Amino acid sequence: MKLGFLTACLAESDLTDVAEWAADQGFEALEVAGWPSSDERSHIRVDRFDDAELERVRGVFTRTGLALSSIAYYENNLHPEHGPRVNAHVRRCVEAAAALGCPTVGTFVGRDPGLTVRDNLKKAADVFGPLVEHARAHGVAIVIENCVMRSWHPDGYPGNLAYSPELWEWMFTLGLKLNYDPSHLVALGIDPVAALRPHVGDIAHVQAKDTEILPGRIDRTGFYGPISGEKGWYRFRVPGLGRVDWTRVIDALHEGGYTGVVSVEHEDPVWSGTTAKVREGLRIAHGTLRHLVRG
Structure with missing residues (x-):
């Protein structure tokens, strides 16, 4: 395995600076943000991917010796209005990944909130069939992160139909792979290791994020969280500052034969706000995972 991180947390830095800092800290890979160029998270100009951009990005990885594990574009592929635009950008991400020798493109299944779950699954089969081909x-x-994305549904229901092992098994029938993130399983009451073990062979990428349970909050709002704007009963942290048992998770990946990248997805509100704080959060994650993620 290799240890890396998703570049979106350092949106204010260009790809060269991010990669050089990552290599200096002992990271071995980057999962690079590939949103449209107008989005501040973008580190690869997928929508303007000409020969110059190919050479620019290739040069960054050649000079630093890092691996490019995935191009990340996590949007709603089933959105009733924007879905076709999202689908088209996923295609461009695939083409850029192929040119760069990158093995995966990460996105969400998503959801059309105006349809039933059953009808959403039918729609997803129609949408992802051509994308997978x-x-x-x-x-x-194409790898799908198992994030719930409650914010995409007007009533706070799951907005990304990929959050449970039951749905993973459906995704695999479409030819999709899993970008496994244990933090979301903790927030659903699912044992991350029990969910992981039967499906290691269908995991093509791993994201490392932790979950902190906030004391007393669930007693007020219940499992589904608040209906108002108040904070929920959990928050995401960098690995080592939450409930995920990283020793068991990484051991299960090793035992199952996973040899890909473990990519830190930094969404920790404590270690955010400035470049210096984000980098310190990434250092904390590196310290938690480095001795477990062995090449």
Whole structure:
């Protein structure tokens, strides 16, 4: 395995600075943000991916010796209005990944909140069939993160239909792979290791994020969280500052034969706000995981 991180947390830095700092800290890979160029999180100009951009990005990874584990574009592929635009950008991410020798593109299944779950699954099969074929033709796997994305549904229900092992098994029938993130399982009451073990062979990428349970909050709002704007009963932290048992998670990945990248997804509100604080959060994550993620 290799240890890396998702670059979106350092949106204010260019890719060269992010990669050079990552290599200096002992990281071995980057999962690079590939949103449209107008989005501040973008570190690869996928929508303007010409020969110059190819050489720019390739040069960064050649000089630093880092691996490019995935191009990340996590948006709603089933959105009733914006879905086709999202689908088209996923295609561009696939083409850029293939040109760069990157094995995966990460996105969400998403959800159309105006449809039932059953109808959403039918829609997803129609949407992702061509996307998976396009990716397969380019030698790239599309990986889906198991994030719940409650904010995408007006009533706070799951907005990304990929949050449970039951849905993972459905995704695999479409040719999609899993970008496994244990933090979301903790927030759903699912044992991350029990969920992981049967599915290691269908995991093509791993994100490392932790979950802190906030004392007393769930007693007021219940499992589904607040209906008002108040804070929920958990928050995401960098690995080592929450409930995930990283020794068991990484051991299960090793035992199952996973040899890919473990990519820190930094969404920790304590270690955010400035570049210096984000970098310190990434250092904390590195200290937690480095002795577990062995090449």
